[in-house]
Amino acid sequence: MHATISRLESDVQRRYNRWRQTGLPPFMKQELHELRATEIIERFYRSLPFGADGVVGRVGVGTNRFNIYTVRRICQGLADEIMSRGFAAQQRGVVIAYDPRYHSKGFAEQASLVLANNNIKVYLFEKASPSCELAFAVRYLHSAAGISVSAGTCPADYNGLRLYGENGAPLAAGYIERISRFMEQSEDGLNVTAMNPEEAISSGKLVVIGSEIDDAYLEFLEQVPYSKESIQLMASSVRIVLTPLQGTAGAIAGSALERSGFTEVHTVPEQHLPDLHFSKVREPDPFRPDNLQLPYEIAGQVNADVVLAFNPEAASMSLSVKDRTGKYVLLSANQTAALLLSYMLEQKQRLRCLPADGIVLKSAMTSELVSSIAARHGIRTAEVTNGFQGVGARMANYERSGEHTFLFGFDEHGGFALNGFVRDRDAIQAAVLAAEMTASYKSRGSTVGNELHKLYQTYGWYAEDQASFIFGGSDWWQQAQIVLDRFSSEPPSFGSGQELRRVYDYRTGELRDSSRPRTSKIDSPEACALKYVLEDGSWYGLRIEPGHPVLDVFFGTRQKDGAAAKLQLSAIRSNVLYALESMI
The missing domain is CATH 3.40.120.10 (Alpha-D-Glucose-1,6-Bisphosphate, subunit A, domain 3)
Structure with a gap:
């Protein structure tokens, strides 16, 4: 232990001295000279x-x-x-x-x-x-x-x-x-x-x-719409509030929606233009409720049908809709994905262009509702452990090999891929499809909120949640590995009917199934993550990414009604977090 600490201190001192002896720009040189001893260690370890x-x-x-x-x-x-x-x-x-x-x-x-x-x-x-x-x-x-x-x-x-x-x-x-x-x-x-x-x-x-x-790019975006009749009929009556949260997408997303026929697009002046410091938002996260207060105010003034929010580089999108009381509610990335996929498949089936070899790609820590929707339309779903690195790579491989026709991809952070011309998260494509979906449902006398309720009535009541633990200190990665190792060997126990059915250890690429005597291999890249599936199909997962000292914990369930889903989700969350808190 002492040898390790001594080596670390030596490395820190060597790196720090290299910086001191280099001709840095004046502002960096001043910052370097003002560092305290503890800051030097943290900056150079x-x-x-x-x-x-x-x-x-x-x-x-x-x-x-x-x-x-x-x-x-x-x-x-x-x-x-x-x-x-x-x-x-x-x-x-x-x-x-x-x-x-x-x-x-x-x-x-x-x-x-x-x-x-x-x-x-x-x-x-x-x-x-x-x-x-x-x-x-x-x-x-x-x-x-x-x-x-x-x-x-x-x-x-x-x-x-x-x-x-x-x-x-x-x-x-x-x-x-x-x-x-x-x-x-x-x-x-x-x-x-x-x-x-x-x-x-x-x-x-x-x-x-x-x-x-x-x-x-805007010309390629014209490939996105599926129901041009709905757009022609209803687009001018669909009211949209759009906020890029002081990021990059305000102008181009507005142009994309306008070119698609949506003329009632309302912006949030305080959040519309790019800003160096994101001075009008609390961390530029489209899923933070406090960032949506101003958009909701404007939505109420114009009686908007939906509110669309992006992160700074337009990689993620959040969708907010009216509930039955007229209040605007933020949908989760899982709910938005389910709505977009359901609408897309419905339209492709109507147009008779739904491919038999179609495939949907989803992050391993996302809702199974999407899988159920895809299955009902005869479409396969595959999970990826490495986010949109995996989604993008598979999109390219499928196009080259012809093995599958890519239809849809998403992750738990609000990233969506809808069309092969962009092999990454594309919030602008998602916004155009969300607007079209809203117009189509409005033409039928329905709303996006009502359609989400119908999905639950059809497929069961799904509920998801997540939590995070932040590690401190320069040895946070080692701490995280210890926690995952302990959790792997000592998972929490649940009540009757909640025995563990499957364990996915993405670190080793192994699947342990309680109904089989031997482990099997997972066809997915290695990741620092674990996923547990219970007897009733409920699940929870843990994941940490190199470079980010945060342990993310995910939970999901499917039950016969909304109340039962909330109750089960709360029970799983409590048991898992209690077990983790005793280890961290």
Whole structure:
């Protein structure tokens, strides 16, 4: 133990001294010199982890912070990987987009200049743009890779970077490992060189892209509608409140809805324009109720049918609808997915274009209601453990192999994929489909809220919830592993009729079924997650992602009515959280 601590202190001191001896920009040098001893340890005990979702961290000096050197190190690794593919890959280039948060544009420019310095062509968006548009642009421009500078729903003092492959999907695990090996050649990015901006532009290595990509993306969006009759009949009467939460999607989402025929789109002035600090929202999360107070006020004033909210890079969307009392209620990502999928399949069946080999992809920690809806239409559902990295990769594989026709994908965070031209979360496509769905139901004298109630009457009453535990200290990853190990060996017990039926250990790729003597393999990438299925089909799961010191816990059940579902969900939640609290 003492040897480990001594080695850690030595590594921290070595890294800190390297930074002190480097010619940092003045503002970074000042921040470095003002660090207290405890802050130095926290800032330099590791490098920010680079994994399936790229890298995310608080902005500041140090190897455990997101800064220009974090960006340079990753982009040099990406440059080396692209150069290893040859001159053609270098000329195909890399597309770079960014969200509106503080420093995002500067980080994107740093990424551009590192790549340009390695003779790799770069296409840089001229303004803050959605990540779904970036994913589209990678394939539209036939690029070798893509970079999104954004940090999802994290607070304004965080930033991050996510990589995309040439297939337009979040970068696959194998490529991440390959880039990570190249990154090892640069310990902290301090020795990575960036090209002069004027030289990069004059040499043609840096190309700024603008409205031409917007126009192309909007044109492809015209593939989304299924019931143009409903839109023609009812679109002008559907009132929508739209808020990008001071992110990237306000203008382009408004244009997409308008082009689809929806003219009654109302914005929230305080949340409509991009903002460096997200000054009018509490963390830019579309599922935070306090972020929806202003949209609900406007919705009440205009008698809106639905409220649509996005996260900063338009990767996630939340949907709010009226309940039977006229009050606006926020639907969960699971409920929204069930509604969108049900409507899509209904329309495809009506148009006689529902493929026999269709498939729906869902995160392992999402509702089984979607699976039931798909099954009733003869459609298969598959689970993925690695989020939209897995969804995007499978979309590309299915298109190449012809094994399945992709129909729909979603995760528990409000990310939706609806059409093959974007192989990532696309809140704008989801918004267009949600608007069309609202128009169609309105033309029948119904509402989205009523249709959700009908789904429960048809398929049973599903209920889901989630909770989180935050780990502290530099050894949080070890703490998390211990908790998962203990929970795996000591899962909570439940009352009569609630025996454990199946355990999915995504760490080892094993499925343990109480009805079978031997374990079987799970056909899914490795993940730091566990999922438990009880005798009545209720389930709960635990997951932690490298780089994020948060243990997420998920719960789900299906019962004969809403009251029974709430009661069972509460019982499962209480037992699981009590067991976890005794371990953490």
